[in-house]
Amino acid sequence: MHRLLPEPPADGIDPYDAYADAPGMRLGMVMSVDGSVTDAEGWTDKLGGDADFRVFRTLRALSDAILVGARTVRTGRLGPARLRADLRARRGGPPAPIVVVSRSLDLDWTLPLFTEAETPTIVVTSRNARNEVPGHVQAIGAGRDDVDLPAAIRTLREDLGHERLLCEGGPALATALIRASLVDELCLSIAPALLGGARHTRLLDGLDAEVPLDPAALYLDEGVLFIRYRLRV
Numbered sequence: 403m404h405r406l407l408p409e410p411p412a413d414g415i416d417p418y419d420a421y422a423d424a425p426g427m428r429l430g431m432v433m434s435v436d437g438s439v440t441d442a443e444g445w446t447d448k449l450g451g452d453a454d455f456r457v458f459r460t461l462r463a464l465s466d467a468i469l470v471g472a473r474t475v476r477t478g479r480l481g482p483a484r485l486r487a488d489l490r491a492r493r494g495g496p497p498a499p500i501v502v503v504s505r506s507l508d509l510d511w512t513l514p515l516f517t518e519a520e521t522p523t524i525v526v527t528s529r530n531a532r533n534e535v536p537g538h539v540q541a542i543g544a545g546r547d548d549v550d551l552p553a554a555i556r557t558l559r560e561d562l563g564h565e566r567l568l569c570e571g572g573p574a575l576a577t578a579l580i581r582a583s584l585v586d587e588l589c590l591s592i593a594p595a596l597l598g599g600a601r602h603t604r605l606l607d608g609l610d611a612e613v614p615l616d617p618a619a620l621y622l623d624e625g626v627l628f629i630r631y632r633l634r635v
């Protein structure tokens with residue numbers, strides 16, 4: 403990985419060092435140059451290749467909990483978090499739990515994500531819906547009828563001790579977190595491709611406010627640009 407910013411440019415950068423100073427809430431996503439966050443199969447695997455996968459794994463290893471929206475889980479492609487031995491050694495422990503955010507709880511509870519995770523998956527929903535979560539899954543109820551995201555984040559931090567949070571998307575959850583001013587940093591990977599096509603999902607879903615960004619770091623690896631933006635909120 404090459405560092406382009408901050409100066410001076412440098413080569414041989416280890417992603418773990420590049421992203422080590424994790425703030426309270428990171429949003430880590432990959433998109434094509436024209437803003438698509440899904441490949442032709444509606445998933446992300448073919449977007450950023452190995453270079454992006456290295457950063458993806460690193461961001462996970464540097465977080466205490468990994469938030470994902472329920473529609474991403476409903477693709478059926480998201481497995482339980484695992485950690486490669488080298489990252490586990492540097493992290494000094496098991497993987498962070500995945501935290502699924504859902505109002506509807508329209509989730510397949512038999513997925514390995516809910517039955518086989520080394521660190522058990524957590525579901526965030528409203529207090530009214532919480533009782534519908536099966537007993538084998540840990541649930542957080544935040545907000546009475548609708549999910550109160552700031553309250554959910556407080557619970558993750560204050561009750562469960564998960565300080566460094568990573569949201570992996572998708573666009574709907576990412577937008578909700580940005581709207582609620584809960585995101586400190588956007589870790590964006592830009593894959594060298596134009597995907598076009600109306601069926602592709604864009605990075606954010608219905609953001610209705612301008613959010614200025616400060617580029618804090620810029621890396622290049624195998625043609626993929628990795629930018630760390632601080633959000634000015």
Ligand SMILES: NC(=O)c1ccc[n+]([C@@H]2O[C@H](COP(=O)([O-])OP(=O)(O)OC[C@H]3O[C@@H](n4cnc5c(N)ncnc54)[C@H](OP(=O)(O)O)[C@@H]3O)[C@@H](O)[C@H]2O)c1
Pocket residue numbers: 430431432433438439440444445446470471472473474475477503504505506507508549551570571572573574575576578603607
């Ligand atoms: N390129 C990338 O980095 C990346 C990353 C992740 C996902 N993706 C792709 O993105 C697509 C899915 O994204 P998406 O935007 O459609 O969905 P999403 O953000 O993954 O999930 C949306 C769902 O999350 C829950 N949710 C979101 N905001 C909420 C809030 N404020 N309160 C309570 N619940 C909330 C709701 O669940 P319920 O419907 O259950 O109520 C909502 O329907 C997939 O195709 C996936 O492959 C790409």
